[in-house]
Amino acid sequence: MYKGYPICLKDDDGSIVVFRLQLEPIESIRLHEEVLPLAFRKICRALCEEGVLQDPIFIDDHSKVILDGMHRAAALLTLQQGLCKEMFHNKKTGDYEYPRCTDCTAPLHDLEYVLCCAVDYQGTQAVELLKWYRGIDIPLSTVLEDLKTRYSLKKISKKEVDQILKVEAFTVLTDGDSYHALMKAHENTLERYLSLREVEERITESGGHITYCADEEAFERMRKGEFSFLLLTPDITKEDVQTFSRKGFPQKGEVFPPKSTRHRLPARPLKVNIPLRLLEKGDYHLRQEQLKVFLRRKRKLVVTGRLEQYLEKYKILFGEPGELKDLGEHPYLWACEFPREFYEIKFDVDAFTEDIREALLPRGMELSYSALIRETNRLILIISNVTDYKRTEELMYTLAESRFPLYELKNLFGTHEDDSPVWMIPMEDYTPSRAYFEQSERIIRKLLKVHKILKSREGDLFAIVQDVAQNYDEILGTYSSEDLLLLFALHLLGPSSGCKLFEYLHEDLPDHESVFSCLTDLVEKGLILEEGEYRLTDKGTEIIEQALGMVAEVTQKSRSYSKNRFSQFLREIDSNVTHVIKPDGQEVDFHIGSIMESLLFTDMGWRKVSDVLDRVADEFEKVDFVSTDELTNLVQDYLDETYPLSNIPFRYDYFINSRDYIFLRDEKVISLSRNFIEEDLVRLIPSFLRITNRQKSQLSNMIYEGIRLLTIPLIKERCENERIVIPKELFSQVEAFTVYQALPLVQEFMGSDKKDMRKILQELVCHAMAHIQLARELLERSDREFLTYYMMAMDELTQSISVGLGWVPHFDLAGRLGQLVSLVKEPGAQIHSIPVDDPEKFFRHLDSTFRRATALLDQWRSLFRKYHGIHFLGQYKRAWQHHIDDIGSLIQTLHDTLLQ
Structure with a gap:
């Protein structure tokens, strides 16, 4: 069974630490802290809206105690048990604060698993148990005056703090100059933290605000004036965490209060974004395999600077394959958060990223990735080939200030030593997923297959393999499959750390200790060198190249290996050409031809092809991330296992031309x-x-x-x-x-002259004018049907302008809007069939209006999904009214011009 995706790191003391991303039954995990109500509600809502779990939950692999992610785990339990609906019900108004709750029937009751990052909690020093201090914003004297009537209060020196918190006190109050211990008899650490919560509640009742801050940052933040004084907290041990933990929802007082423990880990995986559908009930082994397929698609990036509230040394971002260009050298992450909503800034952000792109290119740098995150209003940029990050940071901020003079941008990465904000942090394009090397993945499979045949001396292809092996000095028989896999990985990836090699090969070599042992053996054999990273020697390069040459020769000779005629196979495909595979949750139908393109020239009979398709349908049932390529790859993997060394082309042309x-x-x-x-x-x-x-x-x-x-x-x-x-x-x-x-x-334009063409355009614009007027009237009444007539008007308007510019209109409105915005910016753009007085002014009007249309339509689609069709115009109605007025003005201009 798949053990989970490993995150392998070398700790500061040289020891190897392995975390694993894996699924765990949600009923088995144990909470050791209560949750903060506001954060808990926010996560519940986010899970419902987004349908994904962004970040995994850290657990101890043995006891299943949650080390980090208490709110996420509690939210999943709440959604599973259908308890969230009551949480969003406003008893005063009788309405739901979250409109989706109105018709909700516990859609997530099938949740059974949670994505975890498992670690050996007690067995490694890499996981540190630290504390949260409490920053208070009201005067220390006010709080001391209130507390001295209820608790025993003792003034102490700074050097006494650590000892008294271990023995007598349950908290120490300090403003940096004086220290005051609150004393009370307790039987265990849990009771001390429950007393601390009582103090926090009294401070809140007195009008104070509490900020939870990392213990190592607290005094510096207080020095900067963020709060008046601190509540220092007692130590908690790992044994305490495991002792005071409970499955399911613990009662108040059974576990520690919120923000009692803070676990620092060497690395933190982020933005995995696993669909909740993959966490639903099902066979555990199958779910683990589906997790493997899902994570294979991700691209891993490592950030080494501070990222938001995360203080771990390595932050590992899991990105989608298509999001990133291949990164150049010295990549950096630049990010900021805007104080405005997504749709208010989208247009300006598009222009800003273009400014960045144009400014970077002359300096030898490249903008490799850009994304404006809808949920957080954060802009993320990745820049390659950075040589002087400080100057680049200053350049980026200068451009941001000039583009957003009215916005106060928030940085996410802390400050420099001079207290100036950090906007850029270094990152690394780390271990690529095996999915990025499909051809190399097939070579790995063939390499292992040939090696197995040679070692076992069994199978129909043994004679071919044995014959070819004689020409290569029995090279595959001399080395183990582990040796060959590691040599191949180094051949593919270049100089790499042992951790990187293990992560790349973990599906074939799941034990990291055996990988590092094998690397030591290869060093002793003179096949690789260790110089900070491992790399191939000339001898190692020669060995792996010979092994790959042998595999290629075996593949070539085995192509004549056939049990069924190819023509029969094609005829059977033709007779079944109407078959369709429909993965649950995916609207796209996959025609059998999309799968068959991968099966051509495999010399298989139809019966075996049917078996493959049945397996595909079963494997991807209820999986919402399947794509045509993944279906093809799954079929191909199955063929490679069952029908050795088949040649599998990937072109439709074979499919049609070979008939x-x-x-x-x-x-x-x-x-x-x-x-x-x-x-x-x-x-x-x-x-x-x-x-x-x-x-x-x-x-x-x-x-x-x-x-x-x-x-x-x-x-x-x-x-x-x-x-x-x-x-x-x-x-x-x-x-x-x-x-x-x-x-x-x-x-309609075929065979038309200029006069006829203008007449057709006039009719089209008249229809647009009538439809936009209907849209305006329906919007005034807040009738959502306004959108139907708005879309009709935009369809007619954009087609007219496309023809006026001399281009065939794009097939759909969204494509047409993008096409027109691009066309009007081209040098020398002209409008042929509509004689406007000032073309440049007209083009500027088109550009701004159609960009606004794109943003508003994006907003509408997002909100419609978010609220499931419930009426939600509200604050967005005014924006739509202004926009429809602009469109009406544009249509009127065209109408008047065409009548001249």
């Missing part, structure tokens, strides 16, 4: 290709309109798939022929039908 079908066109027999279709599209587009390469590619794909998935089966069914001839007339009809279904306006 026995032909197409008759211009008296020549040709096979269907996208390039041919793109060339033929010219006859269907008016000469005065240009079409982008992307649109041309999308149209050709539509036609291609229409022929492949619809026309061929239809004609085959009716004609009962294996060789099918599609006449030119039928093919042309399919092309025209597809193009004009996607672009109905283009069909």
